[in-house]
Amino acid sequence: MKKLITLVVLLASVAYLQAQGTVNFANAAATRVNYSASVPVLGGTGVQVGQFTVGLYYAPLSAGATPADVLWSAMSLLTTTGIAPAAGRFLGGVATTPSSTAGGVDAYFAVRVWQNTFASYEEAAAGGGYRNLTTTIFRNATGNPSSVPPGAAAAMSGFTGVNNVVPEPGTIALGALGALGLLFIRRRK
Amino acid sequence: MRTKTLLLAAVLGVAMVATSLAQAIYSVNVVGYVNKTFTNNASFFIVANPLNSGNNTVSTVIPTAPDATTIYRFTSTGGFGQPISFVEGAGWFTPTGPSTDVLAPGEAFFLFIPAGTTLPVTMTFVGEVPQGNLTNPVSIPAGKFSMIASQVPVKAGLGQTIMGFPAADADTVYFFDGAAQAYKAPYSFVEGAGWFQGATAVEPSPEVGEGFFLFADASAPATRTWTRTFNVQ
Numbered sequence: 001m002k003k004l005i006t007l008v009v010l011l012a013s014v015a016y017l018q019a020q021g022t023v024n025f026a027n028a029a030a031t032r033v034n035y036s037a038s039v040p041v042l043g044g045t046g047v048q049v050g051q052f053t054v055g056l057y058y059a060p061l062s063a064g065a066t067p068a069d070v071l072w073s074a075m076s077l078l079t080t081t082g083i084a085p086a087a088g089r090f091l092g093g094v095a096t097t098p099s100s101t102a103g104g105v106d107a108y109f110a111v112r113v114w115q116n117t118f119a120s121y122e123e124a125a126a127g128g129g130y131r132n133l134t135t136t137i138f139r140n141a142t143g144n145p146s147s148v149p150p151g152a153a154a155a156m157s158g159f160t161g162v163n164n165v166v167p168e169p170g171t172i173a174l175g176a177l178g179a180l181g182l183l184f185i186r187r188r189k
Numbered sequence: 190m191r192t193k194t195l196l197l198a199a200v201l202g203v204a205m206v207a208t209s210l211a212q213a214i215y216s217v218n219v220v221g222y223v224n225k226t227f228t229n230n231a232s233f234f235i236v237a238n239p240l241n242s243g244n245n246t247v248s249t250v251i252p253t254a255p256d257a258t259t260i261y262r263f264t265s266t267g268g269f270g271q272p273i274s275f276v277e278g279a280g281w282f283t284p285t286g287p288s289t290d291v292l293a294p295g296e297a298f299f300l301f302i303p304a305g306t307t308l309p310v311t312m313t314f315v316g317e318v319p320q321g322n323l324t325n326p327v328s329i330p331a332g333k334f335s336m337i338a339s340q341v342p343v344k345a346g347l348g349q350t351i352m353g354f355p356a357a358d359a360d361t362v363y364f365f366d367g368a369a370q371a372y373k374a375p376y377s378f379v380e381g382a383g384w385f386q387g388a389t390a391v392e393p394s395p396e397v398g399e400g401f402f403l404f405a406d407a408s409a410p411a412t413r414t415w416t417r418t419f420n421v422q
Contacts, residue, residue: 024272028257028303085279085287093271093284145268149334149363149372149402152261152269152299157231 019103021142022153025056025079025092031161032088033113033133046088047113047133054090055080055121057110059137060100067137070108075137078109082116094153103144104151110137113162135162219318219421223342225398226311227367231304234367237297237338237400240316247273247281250292250314255306261299262290263336265328269299295325295340295415297400314398318342318421325415329355332407338400341419346392348384353417356384359406362393372402 027033033054035042057075064070081092101107114124114132124132138158144151223239238250247260256277262270273281273288281288292298302310319340327337339352347354347362358380364373376386376393384392395401405413 022269024259024274024301026257026259026272026274028305029277030256030305081284085282086276089276091272091274091276091282091284094269149404150263150268152233152301153272155231155259155301155303157304 019144019146020099021097021101021103021105021107022094022145023056023097023109023140023142024153024155025081025090025095026156027088027090027159027161029089031156031159033083033090033111033162034088036133046086047083048087049084050082051116052083052113053080053116053118054083054092055112055114056092056095057112057137058095058097058101059108060097061106061108061139062100063108067108067139070137072110072137075108075110083113097142101142103142103146106139106141108137109140109156109158111135111159111162133162135159217320219320220316221318221342222316223314223398224311225314226309227300227302228309229368230302230306230308230310232302232367232370233365234300234302235297235336235365235400235402236300236312237398238292238294238314239339239342239398240314241294241319242314242316245291245293247288247290247292250316251275251281251312254312255302255310257303258306259301259303260290260292261301262292262296263298263334265330265333265335293326294319295323295338296327297336297338297402299336318419320420322418323416327415329403329405329409329413329415331405331409331411333405335403335405336400337403337415338398339395340415340417342397343419344394344397346384346394348392351419353415355413355415357405357409357413359408361404361406363402363404364393364395364399365401 032046034044034046037043056078058078059070059074059076063074079092079095081090083090097107112121112132112134114121118124118127121132140156140158141154143153221240225236227234238245242249254275256275258275260273271283273283273290275281323340325337325340327335329335343351345352347356356378358378360378362376366373374386376384378384383390393401
């Protein structure tokens with residue numbers, strides 16, 4: 001019984017020491033989510049309030065030596081929020097990493113934005129159009145709320161904004177081909 | 190005769206009112222301002238509102254700030270709450286909407302000045318000096334951290350009578366060094382001996398508008414309240 005209690009206490013201590021890291025999932029005017037400069041009329045301006053979902057993706061440092069080494073398949077969606085209270089801005093609150101990243105330890109993060117009529121980034125990407133935006137993977141510090149004294153959530157200082165528009169031209173061409181096909185079928189009828 | 194009496198009474202009445210209005214009116218309120226200057230960005234600071242500015246809501250206490258400036262409030266039971274961010278042109282927001290948070294004198298909080306902010310940043314706290322019998326809104330539970338500050342804009346050691354700090358044995362005070370972005374060496378209170386930083390007898394002395402973390406030992410009274418009487422002479 002004594003051994004069991006010791007083991008439980010030990011595990012609890014390890015769990016405490018391995019408390020997860022925290023980041024403030026928010027951006028600034030300098031890092032707002034913009035349409036790509038190549039988008040007519042909207043190019044370079046912040047995406048509208050209430051029309052997009054912003055997702056924070058995460059991977060532990062073990063996913064690669066540098067951000068460039070980390071594969072998108074290793075990134076998991078941590079949390080989502082919306083565009084508010086101003087164009088291109090988001091305030092998602094404190095996001096907590098899984099236990100694979102202890103508090104105060106760096107981790108890899110990325111931000112993806114998609115039109116909120118789609119359930120996910122992947123669906124938006126498949127849907128085509130100017131509906132999904134992504135950013136490169138970046139390394140960021142995390143805060144440690146279990147440190148002595150407690151630490152606040154780290155700012156997303158590695159985040160440099162979202163400007164690039166996906167889908168790629170190939171996807172747009174595929175979409176256009178599909179539309180032409182539908183038009184052709186309707187005409188034949 | 191009756192009319193004369195009435196007229197005289199009326200004139201006297203008006204004269205008395207005029208005299209009372211002409212008398213100097215003294216107010217016991219002391220209004221002032223405190224400037225806090227921050228000289229590095231991408232940095233955290235532990236700050237406290239040193240003056241009563243009406244309702245003490247965040248938008249009243251800090252009407253404007255650099256874009257993406259963030260405040261983190263702390264409670265001994267819940268830890269850090271959701272961030273309160275300043276959005277240029279829109280004001281203070283939490284993730285759920287406009288912030289209605291109250292930053293009353295006595296409560297300390299983390300203030301984050303984001304990277305890229307033009308320096309220095311000066312925040313001006315405007316309001317009344319809290320006076321009379323004061324009770325700090327942050328209570329001090331045993332075995333937990335509290336983020337606390339002096340309710341009045343006075344720089345003095347926590348052991349001084351003017352501060353009225355209810356120290357208990359094994360209390361530990363942590364100041365955050367905004368320049369180094371690290372905690373300074375902690376101060377500990379030894380019952381019957383006073384405050385020490387390491388082996389040196391020295392009192393923690395918060396700057397005006399500066400807060401600190403206080404860890405109350407489990408052996409301390411279950412809950413303490415920092416009360417004091419303060420009057421500007």
